[in-house]
Amino acid sequence: MNDLKNSVAEMLRNKTINLFIGYGKGTGTRTRALFLTNPEEADKLIFDENCSQNLAVYLLKDEVKSAGKIGFLATNFALRAMMQQASEFQFKDGEIIALHITSEHRLIEFKDFKSIEMHLEQAETGIPAAERADVERIRAMSKQERWDFWMNEFSRCFKCYACRAACPLCYCHRCTTDCNQPQWIPVASHDLGNLNWHLMRAMHLSGRCVNCGDCARACPMDIPLNLLTYCLVDDIQKDFDFVAGMKSNALYALSTFKPDDKEDFIL
Amino acid sequence: MESQNLYLPYLMRIEKITNEAPFVKTFRLKFVNEEESTAFNFRTGQFGEYSVFGEGESTFCIASAPTRLGYIECTFRQAGRVTTSLANCDEGDVIGFRGPYGNIFPIDEWKGKNLLFIAGGIALPPMRSVIWNCLDLRENYKDVTILYGARSVADLVYKNELEEWKNRPDVKLVTTVDPGGETPGWKGEIGFVPTILDKMVPSAENTIAIVCGPPVMIKFTFPVLAKMGFPDDMIYTTLENRMKCGIGKCGRCNVGKVYVCKDGPVFTLAELKKLPAEY
Amino acid sequence: MDSLNGTGKIIMAPVRKGKLVELEPVNSSGEIAFDAMLTTQSAKKTTFPRWEKVMEYEQLQKGINPKEVDLDTLPELILFGIRPCDASGFRSLTAIFNWDSADQLYLKKLEKTTIVSFACHTADEYCFCTSVEGGPGNTANSDIQFTRVNDDNFLVEILTEKGQALAASFSGLLSDPAQLPDKMQFLADVPIVFDLKTVTGKATANFEHPTWLQQSYRCIGCGACAYVCPTCACFDIQDEHLIRKGVRLRLWDSCGFSLFTLHTSGHNPREVQSHRWRQRIMHKFSYMPERLNITGCEGCGRCSRACPVDMNIKEHLITIAEL
Numbered sequence: 001m002n003d004l005k006n007s008v009a010e011m012l013r014n015k016t017i018n019l020f021i022g023y024g025k026g027t028g029t030r031t032r033a034l035f036l037t038n039p040e041e042a043d044k045l046i047f048d049e050n051c052s053q054n055l056a057v058y059l060l061k062d063e064v065k066s067a068g069k070i071g072f073l074a075t076n077f078a079l080r081a082m083m084q085q086a087s088e089f090q091f092k093d094g095e096i097i098a099l100h101i102t103s104e105h106r107l108i109e110f111k112d113f114k115s116i117e118m119h120l121e122q123a124e125t126g127i128p129a130a131e132r133a134d135v136e137r138i139r140a141m142s143k144q145e146r147w148d149f150w151m152n153e154f155s156r157c158f159k160c161y162a163c164r165a166a167c168p169l170c171y172c173h174r175c176t177t178d179c180n181q182p183q184w185i186p187v188a189s190h191d192l193g194n195l196n197w198h199l200m201r202a203m204h205l206s207g208r209c210v211n212c213g214d215c216a217r218a219c220p221m222d223i224p225l226n227l228l229t230y231c232l233v234d235d236i237q238k239d240f241d242f243v244a245g246m247k248s249n250a251l252y253a254l255s256t257f258k259p260d261d262k263e264d265f266i267l
Numbered sequence: 268m269e270s271q272n273l274y275l276p277y278l279m280r281i282e283k284i285t286n287e288a289p290f291v292k293t294f295r296l297k298f299v300n301e302e303e304s305t306a307f308n309f310r311t312g313q314f315g316e317y318s319v320f321g322e323g324e325s326t327f328c329i330a331s332a333p334t335r336l337g338y339i340e341c342t343f344r345q346a347g348r349v350t351t352s353l354a355n356c357d358e359g360d361v362i363g364f365r366g367p368y369g370n371i372f373p374i375d376e377w378k379g380k381n382l383l384f385i386a387g388g389i390a391l392p393p394m395r396s397v398i399w400n401c402l403d404l405r406e407n408y409k410d411v412t413i414l415y416g417a418r419s420v421a422d423l424v425y426k427n428e429l430e431e432w433k434n435r436p437d438v439k440l441v442t443t444v445d446p447g448g449e450t451p452g453w454k455g456e457i458g459f460v461p462t463i464l465d466k467m468v469p470s471a472e473n474t475i476a477i478v479c480g481p482p483v484m485i486k487f488t489f490p491v492l493a494k495m496g497f498p499d500d501m502i503y504t505t506l507e508n509r510m511k512c513g514i515g516k517c518g519r520c521n522v523g524k525v526y527v528c529k530d531g532p533v534f535t536l537a538e539l540k541k542l543p544a545e546y
Numbered sequence: 547m548d549s550l551n552g553t554g555k556i557i558m559a560p561v562r563k564g565k566l567v568e569l570e571p572v573n574s575s576g577e578i579a580f581d582a583m584l585t586t587q588s589a590k591k592t593t594f595p596r597w598e599k600v601m602e603y604e605q606l607q608k609g610i611n612p613k614e615v616d617l618d619t620l621p622e623l624i625l626f627g628i629r630p631c632d633a634s635g636f637r638s639l640t641a642i643f644n645w646d647s648a649d650q651l652y653l654k655k656l657e658k659t660t661i662v663s664f665a666c667h668t669a670d671e672y673c674f675c676t677s678v679e680g681g682p683g684n685t686a687n688s689d690i691q692f693t694r695v696n697d698d699n700f701l702v703e704i705l706t707e708k709g710q711a712l713a714a715s716f717s718g719l720l721s722d723p724a725q726l727p728d729k730m731q732f733l734a735d736v737p738i739v740f741d742l743k744t745v746t747g748k749a750t751a752n753f754e755h756p757t758w759l760q761q762s763y764r765c766i767g768c769g770a771c772a773y774v775c776p777t778c779a780c781f782d783i784q785d786e787h788l789i790r791k792g793v794r795l796r797l798w799d800s801c802g803f804s805l806f807t808l809h810t811s812g813h814n815p816r817e818v819q820s821h822r823w824r825q826r827i828m829h830k831f832s833y834m835p836e837r838l839n840i841t842g843c844e845g846c847g848r849c850s851r852a853c854p855v856d857m858n859i860k861e862h863l864i865t866i867a868e869l
């Protein structure tokens with residue numbers, strides 16, 4: 001912990017970064033994102049098993065980008081999100097310093113994409129076991145059962161878009177649901193509006209989702225949205241042999257053609 | 268229809284469409300229901316929510332004058348979804364109208380004063396209502412001066428009415444286009460509205476100034492008026508903001524504690540200066 | 547419950563649904579989650595639903611045939627077991643929907659609703675009702691209030707004519723003891739953490755203060771806080787069109803969304819999240835008190851519990867009070 005605090009304080013002091021995003025104590029047992037500009041504030045940083053929010057979501061916010069050189073504390077999922085954002089040209093190599101605390105409590109500092117890529121090759125970033133079981137359970141349902149399951153879950157949705165806001169890969173300034181010429185997705189939170197929204201969002205994340213699960217954690221109505229994207233993640237891995245967020249220059253699976261692609265699903 | 272539902276619009280038939288300028292049209296609207304037409308009244312400065320059923324609602328002022336009843340007019344530029352649908356409407360089509368909403372130009376308070384109207388581009392429509400209202404009650408006011416400018420000759424709206432105003436002996440009309448916007452036959456001024464205003468050196472004595480225009484024009488016009496000695500409470504303008512309900516309930520159009528749909532859209536410069544920088 | 551069922555009205559009460567507690571129609575007391583501190587969403591969804599029709603229409607050859615929504619045959623509801631903060635929250639909604647013009651879509655539903663609130667015997671660290679002139683035993687806007695004395699006994703306060711009318715249906719269960727128990731000793735302890743007038747004054751006087759950015763840096767701009775709030779009433783109007791017919795809808799909206807104030811021209815008066823956060827606080831604690839004489843917050847803490855990034859409104863208000 002002290003390594004983290006000292007490291008951050010040092011970086012802020014000698015202006016290696018202008019802003020550091022980390023975790024701090026929240027309400028009760030919660031943690032919250034901290035935005036530090038002052039070396040003295042580094043003392044407030046914490047890191048424990050409650051620190052799960054994917055802080056990569058803040059990397060593309062205007063208020064953060066305008067701060068200049070940024071550093072942040074990244075979980076493995078956040079590192080993957082950062083790599084996916086990088087392969088989508090959202091920032092250049094070396095613009096962001098990522099700090100990471102391993103499961104052995106060792107602090108690593110990543111100054112460039114290559115070091116992150118090498119780390120992720122050995123990191124545990126698959127779908128967590130409990131959620132894997134849920135995904136398989138849904139997969140085993142009949143089509144009608146699956147439809148009923150999801151329509152029941154979606155019935156609680158009231159279109160707060162917390163899922164979109166919390167997702168580090170949902171960074172479009174004008175989301176597809178906000179387009180009104182034409183109105184691709186009905187705005188209202190009725191059955192059709194909710195179904196359309198969640199399916200569209202999942203589709204726009206296929207080949208991009210990094211399994212962090214923040215969408216489900218953010219949802220105030222407790223809808224297991226991560227299970228939707230996990231299904232797609234599986235499908236993309238199977239059909240395209242592609243896992244998002246492992247490389248900083250990956251080509252998007254759904255829009256890249258290679259001559260040695262498996263074509264049997266087109267035929 | 269006698270309805271308790273605040274959001275139910277009047278049905279209006281488009282009687283006449285005038286193409287004012289590229290992407291700018293004027294609709295003359297008549298109430299489908301005769302009784303509603305007779306019962307309807309409004310005051311100058313007010314606005315309404317005009318809708319194409321199935322597309323949505325859009326906020327424009329009522330561009331016709333309340334001295335001319337039996338119809339209302341609106342002028343709009345095609346910019347988004349609703350205005351594009353409106354632009355695709357034909358004469359005879361039925362659209363919706365909710366209103367009149369908002370506050371008014373206090374033309375009763377202006378009796379006996381000189382009036383100086385300054386407008387730019389697509390902002391002439393809200394002014395047109397108050398200009399015609401005052402001209403229809405011409406004896407109430409002293410000198411009436413209108414300064415109107417647009418980016419180019421093609422962008423000038425209400426071209427017929429500009430002619431009418433120009434030919435009236437009791438109105439002084441100055442029209443201008445931005446440098447580069449003139450046509451070979453253009454006989455008006457050439458220059459930005461604030462520049463021309465400065466050249467005109469209007470007297471602030473017993474004069475009300477009413478200014479409507481794009482933000483950049485307004486920004487440079489106010490200092491000119493201040494230089495001429497116009498006090499802030501004798502300068503009127505209108506604010507625009509994103510609106511939905513138009514009646515102070517949806518919580519969207521406020522600038523600080525002031526709701527543009529209820530305390531506006533007409534404001535004096537004195538009132539404007541008290542508002543936070545949130546518009 | 548049997549007596550209430552006998553009235554023929556629909557009873558909405560807190561019901562456990564997985565991790566959530568929601569107001570749902572119930573038929574028996576066994577379904578009710580009496581032990582739940584608070585429902586996840588507020589009770590406003592009964593009078594101001596997350597989407598509702600404003601009108602319907604049919605497209606004719608050359609014209610439109612509009613159809614009104616039926617505001618006369620609305621179902622009668624009993625809200626049973628909601629908390630004092632929920633009941634009081636309707637006052638803000640009524641103030642907004644009655645301001646200058648009467649919004650019948652909301653008022654007609656409220657007319658048909660009888661509010662039977664249950665005083666709070668527990669509270670948590672998010673609650674601050676006592677700091678906004680409310681409290682665990684606040685009876686504002688309730689028609690009847692129950693306070694649990696023990697497993698078999700409740701103190702029942704019948705507060706309005708509507709309450710009396712409903713109480714007539716279970717008058718047999720009521721008795722008038724010689725000495726009424728002291729309500730206060732059965733209520734949760736909710737310490738006051740700020741002075742409301744100070745918060746209102748400081749917020750009003752500090753429009754340009756850097757605190758708004760400091761407090762809202764982590765806000766991600768979703769609508770969770772506005773949607774679970776009992777007093778938030780901001781809405782959107784959207785049309786939906788099928789072939790030759792359609793509807794105009796009113797939907798929940800939130801001042802926290804970046805598009806909320808965006809003009810078609812691209813100009814946005816509240817371009818950054820800190821301005822939108824400031825609007826939320828100012829609206830509730832400065833503009834509503836000044837214009838409608840009511841604070842737009844009940845201290846229920848739902849916004850903070852629902853917030854994905856732990857924006858804690860109680861904390862922020864204390865910060866404002868100390869500016």
